[in-house]
Amino acid sequence: MAGPRRTRRRLVLIAVLVLVSVTLITFDARSGTSHITSGLKSIAHDVFSPLISGVNDMLRPIGDFFAGAVHYGSLQSENQHLQAVIGHLRLEVNQTSALREKVRELTELANVPYLGTLKTVTAPMVNYNLSNFDADITIGKGSSSGIANGEPVVGAGGLVGVVVATSSTTATVQLITDGRSSIGVSFGPKNQTYGVAVGEGPGAGLSVLYVSALAHLHVGEMMYTNGLAGGTLPPDIPVGRVRSMHANVATGFMDVTLSPAADLSQLAYVDVVEAEPPL
Amino acid sequence: MITARELARGLLVLLLVLILQLTVVLEVRIGGAHPNLIVGLAIAAGLVGGTERGALMGFASGLAIDLFLPTPLGLSALVGIAVAAAAGKLVEAGVDRTNPLFLPGVAVLGSAIGVIMFAVLGAVLGQPDTLTIRLGAVVGVVAIANGILSYALVWLCKWAFPEESGGSAWRGTLVAGDRP
Numbered sequence: 001m002a003g004p005r006r007t008r009r010r011l012v013l014i015a016v017l018v019l020v021s022v023t024l025i026t027f028d029a030r031s032g033t034s035h036i037t038s039g040l041k042s043i044a045h046d047v048f049s050p051l052i053s054g055v056n057d058m059l060r061p062i063g064d065f066f067a068g069a070v071h072y073g074s075l076q077s078e079n080q081h082l083q084a085v086i087g088h089l090r091l092e093v094n095q096t097s098a099l100r101e102k103v104r105e106l107t108e109l110a111n112v113p114y115l116g117t118l119k120t121v122t123a124p125m126v127n128y129n130l131s132n133f134d135a136d137i138t139i140g141k142g143s144s145s146g147i148a149n150g151e152p153v154v155g156a157g158g159l160v161g162v163v164v165a166t167s168s169t170t171a172t173v174q175l176i177t178d179g180r181s182s183i184g185v186s187f188g189p190k191n192q193t194y195g196v197a198v199g200e201g202p203g204a205g206l207s208v209l210y211v212s213a214l215a216h217l218h219v220g221e222m223m224y225t226n227g228l229a230g231g232t233l234p235p236d237i238p239v240g241r242v243r244s245m246h247a248n249v250a251t252g253f254m255d256v257t258l259s260p261a262a263d264l265s266q267l268a269y270v271d272v273v274e275a276e277p278p279l
Numbered sequence: 280m281i282t283a284r285e286l287a288r289g290l291l292v293l294l295l296v297l298i299l300q301l302t303v304v305l306e307v308r309i310g311g312a313h314p315n316l317i318v319g320l321a322i323a324a325g326l327v328g329g330t331e332r333g334a335l336m337g338f339a340s341g342l343a344i345d346l347f348l349p350t351p352l353g354l355s356a357l358v359g360i361a362v363a364a365a366a367g368k369l370v371e372a373g374v375d376r377t378n379p380l381f382l383p384g385v386a387v388l389g390s391a392i393g394v395i396m397f398a399v400l401g402a403v404l405g406q407p408d409t410l411t412i413r414l415g416a417v418v419g420v421v422a423i424a425n426g427i428l429s430y431a432l433v434w435l436c437k438w439a440f441p442e443e444s445g446g447s448a449w450r451g452t453l454v455a456g457d458r459p
Contacts, residue, residue, distance in 0.1 A: 014330070014334050014360060017338045017356075017360050018357065018360060020338070020356075021353040021354075021356040021357040022353065022357070023353070024342075024345075024353030024356070025351045025352065025353040025354060025404065027353075029351055029405075037351075040346060040352065041346050041347070041352065044346035045347070048298075048301070055298055055302045055303075056302050059302060059303055127305055129305070129311075130305065131348045131349065131350060132315070132394075132420075133398065133408050133409045133417070134406075134408070135408075164349070165349070174349070178407075178408070179407025179408035180407055200408075201407070201411055202408065202413070203311040
């Protein structure tokens, strides 16, 4: 049996460890000291990212081989579907290239930021959803490539998220579906009806707040970043399509849910947009 | 006291499990949730090394994974200490460990408690999306995965803490704190 001295020693050890943990949590939560903990996280990312990339490069082909063998049938049908989508997109690109050029010229004249004119940094996705409770991805480029906190990330058809932490070689992107994500959106004939799209958690969509019950809106309508003053995102980036909507008599607002415009499950590469906050 | 060899081996085991967690394990997703070997390692360390070594491993492994998560630094460490110390205490209390289902059972139960504790503490600290309907799926995936991998994790911990495991068989052996 353990003696009283040993029992006391154990209790002291556990108490010290708990105290250290609580101190670290407090440091992380306080804005004045959070730079210490974020610095530690940044160093850990820099040290481990080559190792993680190496292991991933080594193991992914093996995993892909087995996944391909198991899902051969569905991959074949998915391939056919993608070929059809590519065909449609090629047609659309050809049809709209002239119009797009005109829009670009007009927006430049109007001095409105347009995503096509903004500088972007393309980065590979290294990991996604490291925690079971957060919707985020890690990308393989960081502050040494000019990426900074607050910059929007786009890819796979629309807005993916916002950079929330950087190390010199990696960056953490909070996805638009994360519960802490909040994005100003606009929609309607002239994109002049506004709302705030908030994430509903990993694997879920978004809900839009403050949309008047009288607003003209339909299922399938696209919502875009509104680029209003105070926000850090440039305007007109597709955020999501309306999945469901109904007027809430009690609040006077509409309950709206969105499906992300970007396919967040297919993010091999993303573009980080170096955007200045709108004036 | 922990010897230098135990410390070195413990760090190696921690590094191995951390790399696995950040690479291969993230590719395994069931219902959007992935396993969490870090909680499993803390429980295994508690079962093999007793309360002290378990708490130290739980703290170190939790802190290590916290460096990569957007949640507050120290949150996983706190959970790691709790589940490892509880597992260590269970073994030191002299429960019958000869049943082959004892180890997976403790791993499943401990993992479930660890995930729920993480979610509750996270919610208290203002983290969104922790106490949602999805928690059930996360608890299930983490608990079952750690139950399946419990013997492998215990084997790693026995290698890290060889003197305490009493040799080849984990069942029926003494743990660190009970050795004369």
